[in-house]
Amino acid sequence: MYSEASLCCLLVTVLTFHTNNARLIPFQHLANKPLAIDAISMNNLPIRSPDATVAKRQTTSPPKANTTICYPLVGCFDNNDPFNNAGLEVPQSPELVDTAFLFFTQDSPTNPEFLSYEDDSSILKADINPSRWLRIIIHGFTNNRDSVWMAKLKNELLNLKNAELSDVILVDWGNGAKFPFYANAASNTRLVGKQIGLLLEKLQQLKGVSLDKVHCIGHSLGAHTCGQASNAVNNQLARISGLDPAGPLFSGKKTAVRLDKDDAKFVDVIHSNTEIALGLGLGSAEESGHIDFYANGGQSQPGCPSVGALIGGVIGGQSEAAYEQASCSHSRSHGYYIESIHSECPYTAFPCHDFNSFMDGKCLVCPITGCAQMGFYSIYSLGRGKMYSTTKSSSPFCGYHYFVELVLDRDMAKTSGEVFVAIFSDYEMLANVSMTGKSNADIKAGDILRHVFSYQSDLGKVDYAEIYFNKAKQFFGWGGQKGNEIVVSRARLRSLEDTLVYSGRCDTSENVIITVKKKYERIQYLLFYSIVYRQANKRFSRIPTDKVDSCHHVNRIPHLSLIYKFLQVNHRVTFIIPLKGNCRYLVVITCTENDESAILGLSLDTNRIALDSIIPISIDFNVSLNGNGGFNIISNDQYHTFQPINLHALWITYQTLQNLFRQTRCSNDFAHRWLEEYYNQKLQSKQKPSRHIISNGDIIHTRIYTKLKEIMLEVDLDDVTTKFLHERLENAFGMSLFAHKQYIDTIMLEILAQMDKATEILPYLYLGSEWNASNFEELKARGIGYVLNVSCEIENFFPEHFQYLNIRVRDHDNVDLLKEWERTYRFMKEAKTNHRGCLVHCKMGISRSASTVIAYLMKEYNQTLTTAFEHVKTRRSCVQPNDGFRNQLVVYEGILAAKRTFPSK
Structure with missing residues (x-):
């Protein structure tokens, strides 16, 4: 019987190079049942290798069990458990693999310096700046330094600014990753990982490089090599990005040989080709990081061929074309990652337990500061675990996600057919979405039809939507009499990248009836939107469009990326919250060198940032509610006023700042000299504080507390503002409560905290x-x-x-x-x-x-x-x-x- 290693090699062999006139055995025989020794021979498959030294490896004696091999400097390797994942193969010699380290900087993006852990002078003369990030890029099977994607990724990383300023090392181990020796290549990941570890130790000793500033990015086998490299330095790397980690010989194996979240302080993984073919797959479906992104479910990617097409290509004698097709989905992982660095559209991903549930709109809850962003900026995401997203079929692959929901009336007659929602702006159709996915779906009373779809660009302002119902044909009366209409009691369209929700103006007393008395009879369903934060099922909002922050309505350029690029080196974002006003944000940053924190007030437009305020969080820092749905901050004898966009945002911000201040009081009075870089920039505007008189009447406060809690229990807090709650209170009391605004804001947060x-x-x-x-x-x-x-x-x-x-x-x-x-x-x-x-x-x-x-x-x-x-x-x-x-x-x-x-x- 063939071992897993030989089957993997055979799969790669068949998919990689021309079969010429070789006899091919059907794949299912290889994967699912034993073969006689002479049923198929590797001699029947042509081996085309231009490198004589690699071809020579095939003729050497095969390794035996319990084999240990030692090499100078890098040490010894054995093929005992758990390092028998590649069969009995042990890493090849450093001379044969011939690993090269090519070092690039912004000043020298095309002429690399060659580093060597065996030659201190190569490191000493290199322009290595320990204050910059060191990004290490590692290719996988059949690739080398000349791979186009490595050059693209290198260039994108070298163009990073400020806190992400980077130098890059390309790791070329192409001689150890050549066709057809996949098992050898899998085993060589251990050797190359050890060599990278030796280089990092030299960089620490000779150049003062900190492992807290080292980021390893590996594709396929390169992802597992990153894990081995971090193992060599006691798993102290700051970050590993695994781009579709290789599946064959690694899936299901122990973490000592494959990438795992314990390999670095932060591990993010993109899965793009976990589709199982012939019992094998090019990528691994296993969760391997702190956050795992399954693009389009992690299987075949849009625009790439199916498994059936690949098998057909191989059997038809088009193996080289079949290999290109096979690597299409596998390679999309680095395509997504490269684009994410300077993308102008989002790579948003959402936590969910499976892809079908995500597409049905069942997993739309994200942290209050936003969903995870697949790719380079995932490290700034709050979410962890499995994340799902959709992409386009061609570059740019990123797109905008939208969630559509139709709630059908409980008294509606059962029917079958297909329901569509068409979305319009200025009488132009922007998207047409099938809510049922097939033409003969059963549709029952009380059903909730949900669907997530992506669009190549921001839909912008949605004016209205049209709902279509196409009843399924019935033959000879089979299936019984079915209704000729659907009755919609509620509809909703949500933009998942920002906080816009478009909601229908009807409730259960104003149902919209869509019939099939006329072919494709349609009803225009007016929509409007409101700002919300938590992405879950909402009641309908009654906030008119002219009261919504125009920043969220017009400007959808991803602000997070712009903010991160704005920051200085060694300054990290710990908190971001949108504010009322024209695209304003409150950003809390921390200096990594001394753990001092400060607040930046920022205003954004499509391509630049204006710095409005700089507030050090120090001993004299004070934050208090101002009675207008916002809070005042006093620091260094200066007053600042901020208004988050809704009640939840106010609560989160207020609690975060209070916690930061408590931490500061336990420390010394900081100087915050690192803020001088920001002070040197011109402030665009300044705000004056609001001051209000506080009444402490116990009786009226008791009545206010009781009534406010009653109101907050009745409404959906994600769809209301503090102003709305103030107005409801005043209507209930029949009097102005202006003098009690600060007290109302305070107890509002207390009630919300209990409910939260x-x-x-x-x-x-x-x-x-x-x-x-x-x-x-x-x-x-x-x-x-x-x-x-x-x-x-x-x-x-x-x-x-x-x-x-x-x-x-x-x-x-x-x-x-x-x-x-x-x-x-x-x-x-x-x-x-x-x-x-x-x-x-x-x-x-x-x-x-x-x-x-x-x-x-x-x-x-x-x-x-x-x-x-x-x-x-x-x-x-x-x-x-x-x-x-x-x-x-x-x-x-x-x-x-x-x-x-x-x-x-």
């Missing part, structure tokens, strides 16, 4: 919201192992990490939740028994999930309804079950009492 955090009901039991369920870091920090999702509109975010139970119910009085409480009790009891935390959540953690937790306390601890309710209410004061659930809790109390009085025998 999961509440500990018991040491192992937590009650929370959708936001808590989507916060992976919070779940891990609290030791959560079980998640009870009491909703039908929220998906399970991390099924690969936690045990889930989903009770699909809505927050309606007529919903029978009581029948589910036995299942939910057993689930929470299991978490307790296994000493794991359990989060119970719905949309807001107020009604459905709260009722379920109360029912659990009543049964598990023999509590009365009053005792259990007060226990939960004391810890989470926003708890408010609807009237139907309250009545069911009363019934449940009676059922439990009866069981205790008359236990079953």
